[in-house]
Every structure is written in C-alpha cells, then in structure tokens.
Amino acid sequence: xxxxxxxxxxxxxxxxxxxxxxxxxxxxxxxxxxxxxxxxxxxxxxxxxxxxxxxxxxxxxxxxxxxxxxxxxxxxxxxxxxxxxxxxxxxxxxxxxxxxxxxxxxxxxxxxxxxxxxxxxxxxxxxxxxxxxxxxxxxxxxxxxxxxxxxxxxxxxxxxxxxxxxxxxxxxxxxxxxxxxxxxxxxxxxxxxxxxxxxxxxxxxxxxxxxxxxxxxxxxxxxxxxxxxxxxxxxxxxxxxxxxxxxxxxxxxxxxxxxxxxxxxxxxxxxxxxxxxxxxxxxxxxxxxxxxxxxxxxxxxxxxxxxxxxxxxxxxxxxxxxxxxxxxxxxxxxxxxxxxxxxxxxxxxxxxxxxxxxxxxxxxxxxxxxxxxxxxxxxxxxxx
Numbered sequence: 001x002x003x004x005x006x007x008x009x010x011x012x013x014x015x016x017x018x019x020x021x022x023x024x025x026x027x028x029x030x031x032x033x034x035x036x037x038x039x040x041x042x043x044x045x046x047x048x049x050x051x052x053x054x055x056x057x058x059x060x061x062x063x064x065x066x067x068x069x070x071x072x073x074x075x076x077x078x079x080x081x082x083x084x085x086x087x088x089x090x091x092x093x094x095x096x097x098x099x100x101x102x103x104x105x106x107x108x109x110x111x112x113x114x115x116x117x118x119x120x121x122x123x124x125x126x127x128x129x130x131x132x133x134x135x136x137x138x139x140x141x142x143x144x145x146x147x148x149x150x151x152x153x154x155x156x157x158x159x160x161x162x163x164x165x166x167x168x169x170x171x172x173x174x175x176x177x178x179x180x181x182x183x184x185x186x187x188x189x190x191x192x193x194x195x196x197x198x199x200x201x202x203x204x205x206x207x208x209x210x211x212x213x214x215x216x217x218x219x220x221x222x223x224x225x226x227x228x229x230x231x232x233x234x235x236x237x238x239x240x241x242x243x244x245x246x247x248x249x250x251x252x253x254x255x256x257x258x259x260x261x262x263x264x265x266x267x268x269x270x271x272x273x274x275x276x277x278x279x280x281x282x283x284x285x286x287x288x289x290x291x292x293x294x295x296x297x298x299x300x301x302x303x304x305x306x307x308x309x310x311x312x313x314x315x316x317x318x319x320x321x322x323x324x325x326x327x328x329x330x331x332x333x334x335x336x337x338x339x340x341x342x343x344x345x346x347x348x349x350x351x352x353x354x355x356x357x358x359x360x361x362x363x364x365x366x367x368x369x370x371x372x373x374x375x376x377x378x379x380x381x382x383x384x
C-alpha cells in the first residue's frame with residue numbers, strides 16, 4: 001500500500017500540507033494510503049490527494065490495516081445508527097445518512113429524501129469510489145436513486161471530474177418529503193447543499209412546542225420550515241424574512257402545501273430588522289437562523305455579522321419573549337458563539353435567561369477528535 005508520512009503528531013482527521021512529510025512514489029491522488037509518523041511507524045490510514053488544500057484525510061488511527069471493505073462496513077454502521085438505534089424512519093423519510101468524517105467516510109455527505117439519496121462530494125477519493133459506495137448506500141438505506149453534487153470550485157481544487165456521475169439522477173428537480181407529519185417540497189435545482197437542512201429537524205419540533213398563540217418572527221427563513229412548524233402548532237401570527245428570492249418562493253410553496261398562514265418578506269434581514277427596530281415593532285418569539293457567516297478562522301467580518309444580527313434581533317423581542325438564535329459556522333465553537341450572542345444582547349442593555357443549548361440531531365454525529373464537526377449551535381432563551 002502507498003505510504004504518506006506526517007511531520008506533526010495529530011489525531012485530527014484533516015492534515016494540512018505543512019504537516020505532510022515524504023510520500024511514496026506510488027501514492028496517487030485519491031489513493032487509500034498507510035500513514036506513517038516521523039519515525040516511520042504506522043500511525044493510521046487515510047485518503048491522499050497531493051493537489052488538495054487538505055492533502056491527507058485520516059480515516060482510522062492505529063496499526064491494524066484496512067482495505068476498501070472498511071468503507072462498505074462504515075456505510076452499514078451508519079445505517080444501523082440511524083435506522084436501528086434511533087429509528088428515524090418512524091418520524092421522517094428525510095435525514096442525514098452519511099456525515100463525512102464522523103461516519104469514517106471523508107468527502108461524502110448524504111441526505112436521504114424518501115427513495116432518493118442526495119450526495120455532496122468534496123474529495124476525489126470519495127468520487128472515485130461512488131461506483132461501489134452508491135449501491136451499498138441504496139442497500140443500507142432502502143433507496144433507489146442518487147443525486148450527486150460537486151461544488152465547481154472544489155472540483156477544480158480536488159481535480160474531481162466535471163462530468164455527471166453515471167449513477168446520478170440528473171433530471172431531478174422537485175420531490176416531497178415528510179418530517180414529523182409535515183410535508184416539505186425540496187427543489188434540487190434551487191436549493192442549497194444537499195437540498196434541505198435535516199440538521200434542524202429536532203429543533204423545529206422543539207420550536208413548535210413553544211409558539212402556540214404567539215407572534216413569531218423568523219429571520220433568514222430559507223425554505224420556511226421553522227415557520228411552517230410554527231403555523232401547524234398554532235402560532236397566532238408569523239412573519240418570515242429572507243434575502244434569497246428563490247428561497248422565499250420555496251417557502252411559499254411549503255406554506256401552501258401545509259395550509260399555513262405566513263407573511264413572507266423578501267428582504268435583507270439586517271436592513272429590514274433595523275427598520276422594524278425604528279418602528280418599535282416587537283414579537284413574542286424571534287428566531288435567527290442565518291447562513292454560515294464565518295468561513296475562516298480569522299474571519300472577523302463574519303463574526304461581526306453574528307454580532308449585528310443578534311443585536312438587532314434582540315431588540316425585536318418583547319420583554320419576557322423567547323429568543324432562539326443559531327449558528328452553522330463550524331469554525332465558531334459553542335462557547336465563542338454564546339459569547340458573541342450575549343455580548344451583542346448586553347450592548348442593548350438586555351439580558352438572556354438561557355434555558356437550553358442544542359445542535360444537530362443524532363443523524364449528525366461528531367468526532368471527539370474533530371470539534372469543528374459540531375457546526376450547528378442553537379441557543380434557547382427568554383429575554384429579560
């Protein structure tokens with residue numbers, strides 16, 4: 001087996017270029033390789049791509065060798081976690097099936113939408129194995145179709161072929177799925193990532209349990225899932241705001257499918273919220289669920305956006321009302337996010353009574369040696 005040595009000891013699965021030492025001449029892009037420490041001893045096993053910004057993705061640490069069957073076993077283990085341990089099929093036909101490194105399948109994120117698997121590929125190694133992995137995924141999750149996505153910019157860096165994968169359903173556009181008895185339409189032509197944010201499933205149900213008879217503001221509503229849940233739970237008035245015109249169109253369709261009465265507004269959440277603050281408008285419950293603002297460790301502009309949005313949102317909550325705020329930036333951990341939020345709120349001479357902190361559901365496991373994989377943070381609070 002080809003070998004790659006690392007100069008720096010690390011149990012993190014992602015190995016940066018500066019940490020790579022020598023590698024054998026037969027180590028090619030996309031290969032499964034033996035990882036050696038600086039003394040030449042076996043340290044683990046991983047995927048190699050010298051042209052990538054992240055040239056080595058360690059799959060397994062330890063001396064015991066692995067082969068390609070290891071990944072087929074990983075797929076079966078992933079299905080067992082979702083279907084046998086957590087019984088997700090009872091409540092929904094849409095959930096995260098494969099969560100990349102956390103399921104020992106670097107470069108593969110897969111969401112199940114009924115009989116369809118939506119795959120997001122981020123490594124050449126994952127792409128090269130799709131002929132084997134896709135049939136195994138169908139067998140494990142009871143699906144029959146696959147839709148493969150590769151970000152064009154990432155494709156150039158990883159040197160992933162740009163041609164559609166032969167096992168991918170390319171004519172796909174819209175499908176409907178159920179979640180806790182609620183129906184959503186997913187538009188693969190217009191949607192983000194794999195098409196629908198399964199990670200907020202449990203938080204949507206929790207949110208719905210708190211809004212009966214209340215006025216609700218949903219900032220950065222995307223396809224309207226939180227708002228639809230709120231409407232079905234008996235919220236008195238719902239206002240949903242998003243800058244993405246296509247997202248608002250999807251949200252309106254989801255509201256119509258579920259006979260949900262929601263006031264949708266196509267606007268920038270920041271400028272719209274400032275206007276509402278100036279007008280003295282307030283809601284019983286305010287939710288802020290923005291897109292990923294922080295894209296790098298030193299992205300202070302993105303951190304400033306979290307400050308600004310939460311500062312504005314806090315001013316729109318009635319005294320004693322509920323404030324739920326989210327971050328999906330993996331490079332902002334839960335402690336930093338809470339500090340960003342509380343600092344923003346305190347600047348408005350307000351205080352939060354935080355009663356819970358949650359994240360993604362159990363179909364989005366995280367690795368103990370990969371804290372960034374806990375990307376979703378949700379703070380639940382009452383405004384004092």
